[in-house]
Amino acid sequence: MGQDSVSGSPNGAPVTSQLMLEFCARHNIVPQTEHLPIAKVNDAIQHLLDGKARYRIVLDIPQPQNRIMDETILNREPLHRISLR
Secondary structure, eight states: OOOOOOOOOSSSOHHHHHHHHHHHHHTTOOOOEEEEEGGGHHHHHHHHHTTOOOSEEEEEEEOOSOOSSOGGGGTSOOEEEEEEO
């Protein structure tokens, strides 16, 4: 039982967001993020509170090995991500 979140944007209709995401995918535009392991959550929060976070901070959480979908097929480590603003 994890706590996942879904974020939205008040900046327009869903179709506008979809067009923006498609544009980003076509032009290889990706977000700039700082990744830290969940074990460093206190460091991440302090980094944020000190105003030192240059980009969005993402906490990487390793997933248990009994995943329904084998994420090794996707050629990446199985992770949950928590985003701090």
